[in-house]
Amino acid sequence: MGEQLYQRVALIGLGLIASSMAHAMRRAGMTCEIVGTARSAETRATAEELGFCDRVAATAAEAVKDADLVVLAIPVGAMEAIAKEIASNLTPGATVTDVGSVKKAVIEAVAPHLPKDVHFIPGHPLAGTEHSGPRAGFAELFDNRWNILVPDEKTDPGALERLTRYWQALGANVDTMDPDHHDLVLAVTSHAPHLIAYTMVGVADDLRRVTDSEVIKYSAAGFRDFTRIAASDPIMWRDVFLTNKDATLEILGRFTEELFALQRAIRTGNGEQLFDYFTRTRAIRRGIIEAGQDTDAPDFGRQGKKS
Amino acid sequence: MGEQLYQRVALIGLGLIASSMAHAMRRAGMTCEIVGTARSAETRATAEELGFCDRVAATAAEAVKDADLVVLAIPVGAMEAIAKEIASNLTPGATVTDVGSVKKAVIEAVAPHLPKDVHFIPGHPLAGTEHSGPRAGFAELFDNRWNILVPDEKTDPGALERLTRYWQALGANVDTMDPDHHDLVLAVTSHAPHLIAYTMVGVADDLRRVTDSEVIKYSAAGFRDFTRIAASDPIMWRDVFLTNKDATLEILGRFTEELFALQRAIRTGNGEQLFDYFTRTRAIRRGIIEAGQDTDAPDFGRQGKKS
Numbered sequence: 001m002g003e004q005l006y007q008r009v010a011l012i013g014l015g016l017i018a019s020s021m022a023h024a025m026r027r028a029g030m031t032c033e034i035v036g037t038a039r040s041a042e043t044r045a046t047a048e049e050l051g052f053c054d055r056v057a058a059t060a061a062e063a064v065k066d067a068d069l070v071v072l073a074i075p076v077g078a079m080e081a082i083a084k085e086i087a088s089n090l091t092p093g094a095t096v097t098d099v100g101s102v103k104k105a106v107i108e109a110v111a112p113h114l115p116k117d118v119h120f121i122p123g124h125p126l127a128g129t130e131h132s133g134p135r136a137g138f139a140e141l142f143d144n145r146w147n148i149l150v151p152d153e154k155t156d157p158g159a160l161e162r163l164t165r166y167w168q169a170l171g172a173n174v175d176t177m178d179p180d181h182h183d184l185v186l187a188v189t190s191h192a193p194h195l196i197a198y199t200m201v202g203v204a205d206d207l208r209r210v211t212d213s214e215v216i217k218y219s220a221a222g223f224r225d226f227t228r229i230a231a232s233d234p235i236m237w238r239d240v241f242l243t244n245k246d247a248t249l250e251i252l253g254r255f256t257e258e259l260f261a262l263q264r265a266i267r268t269g270n271g272e273q274l275f276d277y278f279t280r281t282r283a284i285r286r287g288i289i290e291a292g293q294d295t296d297a298p299d300f301g302r303q304g305k306k307s
Numbered sequence: 308m309g310e311q312l313y314q315r316v317a318l319i320g321l322g323l324i325a326s327s328m329a330h331a332m333r334r335a336g337m338t339c340e341i342v343g344t345a346r347s348a349e350t351r352a353t354a355e356e357l358g359f360c361d362r363v364a365a366t367a368a369e370a371v372k373d374a375d376l377v378v379l380a381i382p383v384g385a386m387e388a389i390a391k392e393i394a395s396n397l398t399p400g401a402t403v404t405d406v407g408s409v410k411k412a413v414i415e416a417v418a419p420h421l422p423k424d425v426h427f428i429p430g431h432p433l434a435g436t437e438h439s440g441p442r443a444g445f446a447e448l449f450d451n452r453w454n455i456l457v458p459d460e461k462t463d464p465g466a467l468e469r470l471t472r473y474w475q476a477l478g479a480n481v482d483t484m485d486p487d488h489h490d491l492v493l494a495v496t497s498h499a500p501h502l503i504a505y506t507m508v509g510v511a512d513d514l515r516r517v518t519d520s521e522v523i524k525y526s527a528a529g530f531r532d533f534t535r536i537a538a539s540d541p542i543m544w545r546d547v548f549l550t551n552k553d554a555t556l557e558i559l560g561r562f563t564e565e566l567f568a569l570q571r572a573i574r575t576g577n578g579e580q581l582f583d584y585f586t587r588t589r590a591i592r593r594g595i596i597e598a599g600q601d602t603d604a605p606d607f608g609r610q611g612k613k614s
Contacts, residue, residue: 077578126525130592146525185521188511193529195573196503199566201588203558204495206565214492216594218433218453222500224601225532231592234585241573241581251510252570256563258513259506263559266502266548271384274548278541281508285437285538287523294531 005166006032006095010067012060012082013074014038014047015233016128017099019137021071022052024170027139037063038134039078046134061089069166072098072110077239080109092117095159099125101186101236103150103179105243119159122150124182125172126190132233143171150179187247191240192255195248197229198237312473313339313402317374319367319389320381321345321354322540323435324406326444328378329359331477334446344370345441346385353441368396376473379405379417384546387416399424402466406432408493408543410457410486412550426466429457431489432479433497439540450478457486494554498547499562502555504536505544 009025011018014036022034036053037060038044044056057063064070064086072079079100090096096118100106103122114120127145129136147167151160164174177185204215204223219227241248265273288294316332318325321343329341343360344367345351351363364370371377371393379386386407397403403425407413410429421427434452436443454474458467471481484492511522511530526534548555572580595601 148525185525188514189522189526189530191529192510193507193533195569196507196566197529198585198588199569200500200503200562201591202584203499203562203565205587205591207495207558207561213594215496216591216598218455218492219496219595219598219601222498222504222536223496224595225536226500227588227592227595228601229529229532230585230588232585234582234589237585238578238581242576242578245573245576249570249573251514252566254514255507255510256566258510259503259559259563262502262506263556266552266556269549269552271545271549274545275541277509278505278537278539278544280512281505281534281537282541284508284512284523285534287520288526288531288534291523291526294526294535 004031005162005169006030006067006069008033008035008067009069009071010057010060010063011036011053012063012070012072012086013078014043014053014056014134015073016132016136016141017125018071018073019047019050019052019134020127020139020141021073021137021170023137023139024142026052028169028171030169035063035067039074043134050134052134052137059085061085064089064091064094066091068094069163070094070096072096072100072106075233075235075239076100076102076106076109076243077235079106080113083110083113087113087115090115090118093119095119095121095163097121097123097149097163099123101190101240102244103148103182107150107179119156121155121160121163122179123163123167124148124150124186125167127172128232130228130231132236140171142167145172147172147174148182149174149176150182151176183244184247184250187244187251191244191248192251194229194232194237195241195252196255197226200226201230311338312469312476313337313374313376315340315342315374316376316378317364317370318343318360319370319377319379319393320385321350321360321363321441322380323439323443323448324432325378325380326354326357326359326441327434327446327448328380328444328477330444330446331449333359335476335478337476342370342374346381350441357441359441359444367393371396371398371401373398375401376470377401377403379403379407379413382540382542382546383407383409383413383416383550384542386413387420390417390420394420394422397422397425400426402426402428402470404428404430404456404470406430408497408547409551410455410489414457414486426463428462428467428470429486430470430474431455431457431493432474434479435539437535437538439543447478449474452479454479454481455489456481456483457489458483490551491554491557494551494558498551498555499558501536501539501544502548502559503562504533507533508537 034053035055037057048056060082125147127141167174316339341360342362344364355363367389432454434448474481
């Protein structure tokens with residue numbers, strides 16, 4: 001087991017995604033050297049302690065030396081500086097990929113700085129939890145999740161094929177998409193929902209007549225799920241919204257329009273409109289379960305806990 | 308085991324909540340007779356088949372005869388008609404409670420029709436899943452969940468104490484609240500979040516350039532959680548919004564205000580404002596986990612499924 005796809009993999013950033021990649025590479029039996037680095041000395045020390053890298057380098061420039069795969073697993077806003085930093089140390093023929101949640105902005109930030117003799121194939125594994133940091137990683141994170149790769153017409157087919165097989169070995173399904181379409185699909189399925197969840201939790205936090213303790217004590221399904229979403233990494237999400245501005249604002253505009261229509265239905269007592277709307281949305285849920293992207297098990301907020 | 312709190316319990320409505328109550332009563336070793344009824348013949352037949360009631364009655368009027376506890380486990384919009392139907396068959400000294408998600412409207416719909424010699428103590432167990440119907444019930448639904456009882460100044464302390472002990476035997480924590488405050492707290496923690504989730508899923512469904520199959524295939528954390536919420540029972544939720552109109556619209560108004568502020572921060576590129584907002588909302592999540600109302604286990608959408 002463990003097809004030898006790369007000899008040395010450099011993980012730039014050692015958070016949830018990179019640490020999970022390391023665990024998943026080990027699980028897949030890959031024998032390549034894993035070199036990791038992070039800007040924060042504390043994160044590097046934690047990674048050393050946990051031992052999921054063969055070696056922790058002090059800088060990104062050092063980490064990428066002789067690597068045939070370089071993974072940028074850092075917030076989108078940090079990509080350009082890192083691309084500049086590593087450019088001159090990249091090995092000719094190496095593949096550079098990333099795991100950022102937006103693709104157009106990453107391409108604009110990274111591509112201009114990379115030498116022409118490396119393969120830059122941006123990617124986005126649709127996987128995550130509300131936890132972050134090197135201790136949050138686990139080998140199963142990518143199992144049955146999609147990684148969307150964003151090649152262009154000049155991408156080397158061999159390099160794309162190798163990166164595809166690498167992600168499949170980590171447990172993921174791989175698909176390709178163009179960057180604009182990726183950013184719109186993700187605005188709908190991830191970015192707008194996150195902003196909405198953050199907003200609702202913020203509203204609850206502000207409300208004077210409903211004390212914090214009541215919001216927490218009586219958090220029911222609905223709000224409780226929102227707080228889970230709204231506990232995600234603030235830096236990552238700040239960068240997502242700043243760099244996928246147009247698509248996110250477009251979806252939020254449509255969301256507000258719909259919300260106003262439903263608010264009017266509530267105000268005027270139009271039960272039929274509400275019922276029809278709520279019936280329609282059930283079908284999408286069924287589709288997601290059938291597509292194997294969630295389970296039908298009832299979620300009442302305490303998986304993994306015996307009560 | 309199984310303190311004998313009531314001799315005969317009538318469950319009016321045989322959906323998720325009532326069927327879970329029956330299972331939880333059996334688990335608690337209660338030996339009382341459980342009589343159930345539902346408007347739909349199909350639901351009554353399913354309940355007969357599953358056998359969680361001792362007896363299934365054809366009508367609510369018949370079911371409540373000689374019951375010392377009557378539980379109205381039906382959509383809020385159906386409460387008034389049922390109250391009228393059962394009123395003359397209620398036993399003097401019996402306790403009538405409900406499980407509706409709003410309390411002011413239920414009290415207005417039910418209280419005027421009940422005889423003065425029964426104890427009406429409205430209640431709301433904060434428990435549920437996205438599934439509905441008699442097959443969805445399970446004994447653990449109320450474990451460690453809150454049931455908010457809404458007595459008034461004339462409520463008999465003995466009847467309240469008995470109903471409290473009953474719900475505790477079903478696994479729930481019990482608290483009391485006044486109806487207005489209940490409806491506001493729930494508008495924040497449940498009703499507004501549900502409407503928002505329904506809206507976002509509806510927007511995704513409408514969007515022409517993002518096909519259904521892509522929304523489903525690439526449904527990431529965020530949207531996937533929203534679809535779970537938006538799969539809840541359409542009749543129940545229609546009634547919630549129609550009957551908790553004022554509090555829901557107030558919270559939605561605040562939500563929109565906040566959302567516009569964050570949209571402006573995105574549009575103007577104010578990363579600091581976004582970062583501060585997202586950092587603040589993390590604290591609420593920690594509070595919910597500490598309060599035992601959710602677990603810290605990472606949710607990546609496939610509990611109970613080996614991949």
